[in-house]
Amino acid sequence: MRVIGIDPGSNVTGWGVIDGLGQRQQVVEYGTIRLDGKEPLPMRLHQIHAQLVSLIQRLQPHEMAVEEVFVSQNVQSALKLGHARGAAIVAGAQMGLPIAEYTAMQVKKAVVGYGRAEKNQMQEMMRMLLNLDKKPAQDAADGLAIAMCHLNQRQWHQQTLPAAILGLQRGGRA
Amino acid sequence: MRVIGIDPGSNVTGWGVIDGLGQRQQVVEYGTIRLDGKEPLPMRLHQIHAQLVSLIQRLQPHEMAVEEVFVSQNVQSALKLGHARGAAIVAGAQMGLPIAEYTAMQVKKAVVGYGRAEKNQMQEMMRMLLNLDKKPAQDAADGLAIAMCHLNQRQWHQQTLPAAILGLQRGGRA
Numbered sequence: 064m065r066v067i068g069i070d071p072g073s074n075v076t077g078w079g080v081i082d083g084l085g086q087r088q089q090v091v092e093y094g095t096i097r098l099d100g101k102e103p104l105p106m107r108l109h110q111i112h113a114q115l116v117s118l119i120q121r122l123q124p125h126e127m128a129v130e131e132v133f134v135s136q137n138v139q140s141a142l143k144l145g146h147a148r149g150a151a152i153v154a155g156a157q158m159g160l161p162i163a164e165y166t167a168m169q170v171k172k173a174v175v176g177y178g179r180a181e182k183n184q185m186q187e188m189m190r191m192l193l194n195l196d197k198k199p200a201q202d203a204a205d206g207l208a209i210a211m212c213h214l215n216q217r218q219w220h221q222q223t224l225p226a227a228i229l230g231l232q233r234g235g236r237a
Numbered sequence: 238m239r240v241i242g243i244d245p246g247s248n249v250t251g252w253g254v255i256d257g258l259g260q261r262q263q264v265v266e267y268g269t270i271r272l273d274g275k276e277p278l279p280m281r282l283h284q285i286h287a288q289l290v291s292l293i294q295r296l297q298p299h300e301m302a303v304e305e306v307f308v309s310q311n312v313q314s315a316l317k318l319g320h321a322r323g324a325a326i327v328a329g330a331q332m333g334l335p336i337a338e339y340t341a342m343q344v345k346k347a348v349v350g351y352g353r354a355e356k357n358q359m360q361e362m363m364r365m366l367l368n369l370d371k372k373p374a375q376d377a378a379d380g381l382a383i384a385m386c387h388l389n390q391r392q393w394h395q396q397t398l399p400a401a402i403l404g405l406q407r408g409g410r411a
Contacts (some may be wrong), residue, residue, distance in 0.1 A: 104338070108323055109330035132316060141312040145319015149282055150327045152320070156283035164278070 068210025077202025242384025251376025
């Protein structure tokens, strides 16, 4: 099970691809798409979209997870972020990937067990949990964390759903 | 010169394709992409993107014009609209179209000569100016108006730019 996690942004979009191998998780690749703020908007959105499509073609993830937006920002930044998320989500949908969304708080809880972790703590945790040689860049760390969150969620479902069914059957026999 | 005008929205995206033939303008086709609000966001954005890509492939416009956002709305609606605009803009950029943006007020001024025209007036004006049998739906009328606005802008540039240069030359001779 291979997941691409994406933290879309109007300036920098972070991404990380992780394989879930049973309990173990292994990083495939991660990075950032950095945009030139001086480029016109269509060009920037095209960059996000085209680079993600080509990443998906090359790395062949099975599912995509995208950070949902914590909207404490003003209307202009919400609109900008919406553009970037739209471009990213379209790339995944176009390539036929199921797409899950998680809030930043869900991601942090799933990964560091603490919903208010700082950016720096997240980078350090990603380095440790994924055995990386160095701390990934902030946005790339967020991409990895989102992918990891999604893998954990899926594993949880796979482990607990059969158990729940088993529990019912046992209950029936008792 | 064929232009596709787009009025993106999270529920309905209006579009119109117009040919500019010298002073004359002729409608090619127009319509709306209506989305089911109950579908998940990635599916809806994919619809906007995929349907616009297929429209562009079929009707082969040379340029795209998109309505810029008049942001008097709240943060949540700005984000939603941003998603839809992102998906639409990516469709045009992916197909290699130059993309222009106009505010609703620019569009109205260019088309009805009055920046505060009502929705209903816009529909009526589109029917008249483009010799349509019936009033187009609101969002489709907006798509047509944006395409028309872009054609008018381009024509204005083509007419006035050489005149301006000519003016300079005359000035030099005087």
